[in-house]
Amino acid sequence: xxxxxxxxxxxxxxxxxxxxxxxxxxxxxxxxxxxxxxxxxxxxxxxxxxxxxxxxxxxxxxxxxxxxxxxxxxxxxxxxxxxxxxxxxxxxxxxxxxxxxxxxxxxxxxxxxxxxxxxxxxxxxxxxxxxxxxxxxxxxxxxxxxxxxxxxxxxxxxxxxxxxxxxxxxxxxxxxxxxxxxxxxxxxxxxxxxxxxxxxxxxxxxx
Amino acid sequence: xxxxxxxxxxxxxxxxxxxxxxxxxxxxxxxxxxxxxxxxxxxxxxxxxxxxxxxxxxxxxxxxxxxxxxxxxxxxxxxxxxxxxxxxxxxxxxxxxxxxxxxxxxxxxxxxxxxxxxxxxxxxxxxxxxxxxxxxxxxxxxxxxxxxxxxxxxxxxxxxxxxxxxxxxxxxxxxxxxxxxxxxxxxxxxxxxxxxxxxxxxxxxxx
Numbered sequence: 001x002x003x004x005x006x007x008x009x010x011x012x013x014x015x016x017x018x019x020x021x022x023x024x025x026x027x028x029x030x031x032x033x034x035x036x037x038x039x040x041x042x043x044x045x046x047x048x049x050x051x052x053x054x055x056x057x058x059x060x061x062x063x064x065x066x067x068x069x070x071x072x073x074x075x076x077x078x079x080x081x082x083x084x085x086x087x088x089x090x091x092x093x094x095x096x097x098x099x100x101x102x103x104x105x106x107x108x109x110x111x112x113x114x115x116x117x118x119x120x121x122x123x124x125x126x127x128x129x130x131x132x133x134x135x136x137x138x139x140x141x142x143x144x145x146x147x148x149x150x151x152x153x154x155x156x157x158x159x160x161x162x163x164x165x166x167x168x169x170x171x172x173x174x175x176x177x178x179x180x181x182x183x184x185x186x187x188x189x190x191x192x193x194x195x196x197x198x199x200x201x202x203x204x205x206x207x
Numbered sequence: 208x209x210x211x212x213x214x215x216x217x218x219x220x221x222x223x224x225x226x227x228x229x230x231x232x233x234x235x236x237x238x239x240x241x242x243x244x245x246x247x248x249x250x251x252x253x254x255x256x257x258x259x260x261x262x263x264x265x266x267x268x269x270x271x272x273x274x275x276x277x278x279x280x281x282x283x284x285x286x287x288x289x290x291x292x293x294x295x296x297x298x299x300x301x302x303x304x305x306x307x308x309x310x311x312x313x314x315x316x317x318x319x320x321x322x323x324x325x326x327x328x329x330x331x332x333x334x335x336x337x338x339x340x341x342x343x344x345x346x347x348x349x350x351x352x353x354x355x356x357x358x359x360x361x362x363x364x365x366x367x368x369x370x371x372x373x374x375x376x377x378x379x380x381x382x383x384x385x386x387x388x389x390x391x392x393x394x395x396x397x398x399x400x401x402x403x404x405x406x407x408x409x410x411x412x413x414x
Contacts, residue, residue, distance in 0.1 A: 015405025019384075042386060079408040093304035100300045103384065103401040107408065146411045171411040173404065177226075177310065179249065187410040191403050194310040196396055197380065198222025201286040201314065203394040204353045204378045 006077065010051045014074050016041055017048070021071050033064035083108050085144050087169075089160050090151035091116040091131050094175055098151055099127045109147060113140075134160075142168040154178040161188075213284065217258045223248055224255070225281050232274050240271035290315050292351050294376075296367050297358035298323040298338050301382055305358055306334045316354060320347075341367075349375040361385040368395075 020041045024032045034052070038045035052065065055073050059065040075081055086109045088095055095114065098104075104111060115134045116122060122133045137160075148164040150157055150172060157176035164172060165186055174180055174190040182188055227248045231239045241259070245252035259272065262280050266272040282288055293316045295302055302321065305311075311318060322341045323329060329340045344367075355371040357364055357379060364383035371379060372393055381387055381397040389395055 011406050011409055014409075015402045018405065019402070040386070077409065078405060079411070080405070082408065084408065084411070093300075093307045097300035097304040101400065103404055106401065107404050109404070147407065171407060173407060179247070187407070189403055189407050189410075191398065191400060193308065193398060194313065195222045195226070196398055197310055197314050197316070198225065198285060198287065199218055200354065200378060200380060200394070200396050201289065201291065202218055202221075202284065203396075204286070204291070 006054045010054055011078075013043070013047075013051055014078055016043070017051070018071065018074050018078075018080075021067050021074070025067050025071060030067055031060075031064040032067050034059065036064070080108055083110065084146040085110055085112045086147035086149060087112060087140070087145055087164075088114040088129070088149045088151060089116075089134065089137070089164070090153075090175075091118075091121050091126060092151065095151040096126055098149060098175075099129055111149070112145065137163045138166065140167045145169055147171040147173060149173045149175070150180075151175045213261045217261055218285075220250070220254075220258055221281050221285055223250070224258070225278065225285075225287075228274050228278050228281070232278060237274055238267075238271040239274050241266065243271070287315055290317065291353040292317055292319045293354035293356060294319060294347070294352055294371075295321040295336070295356045295358060296323075296341065296344070296371070297360075297382075298325070298328050298333060299358065302358040303333055305356060305382075306336055318356070319352065341370075344370045345373065347374045352376055354378040354380060356380045356382070357387075358382045 017037070020037050021032065023040060024036070034045040034048045038048055052059070052070070055077060086104065088098060088111050091114050095116070099111060099114065111129055114126065114129050114131050115137050116131050117134045121131045124131050146169070148169045148171070150160055152160050154176050157174065157178050158180060161172060161180045161182060165182060170186050172180065172182070172186060172188045174188055177192050177194045180188050180190070224244070227244050228239065230247060231243070241252040241255045245255055259266070259277070262284060293311065295305060295318050298321050302323070306318060306321065318336055321333065321336045321338050322344050323338050324341045328338045331338050353376065355376045355378070357367055359367050361383050364381065364385050365387060368379060368387045368389060372389060377393050379387065379389070379393060379395045381395055384399050384401045387395050387397070
């Protein structure tokens, strides 16, 4: 299985496939056809078959794909079974929502610490996670931490990112509505609500 | 100006351009070249020029684009200057974060009401927004409401969406980690943190 050959566009769809497969697994189905999965995910069956070809699973005509085998393969490719430690920077409303969010654990992430600059928040706990002083972020021992989640205002996001990168962390999940300039070795995935929101009115009918 | 000819991929980038142009406007620049904007946004200058051609602004060689004119054009195309009312369904951690989020107002959205099923929350206020009983959602008078924001658990998202559509609302911003099946006339934009998160480990180095 040569992961390096899988294009980014296919990687982008793998978590989606995993969700669909999990749905069928929960219904105790052992096999699923590309058509059935396509119907559930609103993706074309041909695209699904093409994507699955990258990891050598061609399914069985008339039977479909083995659900558990596919789940295992996709989880392996995405490296989801490796537990990873994460830190959160910014314990405002969004940070609190993220600390309560079950999705991180589902993908093997454990948020081991949260940072903020507000003296009122430092030293308190949110969902069992201790809020630390952001000034101590530079003293963070990387210690297996693979991901930093940025949930701070746009104005300070770059300086926070610089601190994070200095500590040796190579993965950033950015919720601040701004671009982060990072070295090539650092992977940033940005989730920008404002950018998504900005294109919504275009599609709304006029009142 | 024929908006109908602008492809979805270009529409998707317009809020991004707007952010870049706003940055240069804040620095009191009157003109900006496609190269400068490209550099700021990490998008190719050729793509920017191609996108801008769709709304007939070719810039001036050696001078670049007029920042204010472009901002005005993009806001018009995206219909951002039209004030719109929105409702929020789900007043949990994410819902609270969204109620505090300044981005909605920046794009002309005003959250006029929030709904939840929790008796402890119903009747209370979050950031001046009254939390109403979700059972009364079916009695909602559309009354110029163009958008509903779904921030409920995945299991109830579809039934909430059905209620919303029944009330006549045609735009949905969905934060629930699930697909929504909706009629063609309804536009759904989904922001799915889990799906983004699921592809992150693939790019992280092994510890």
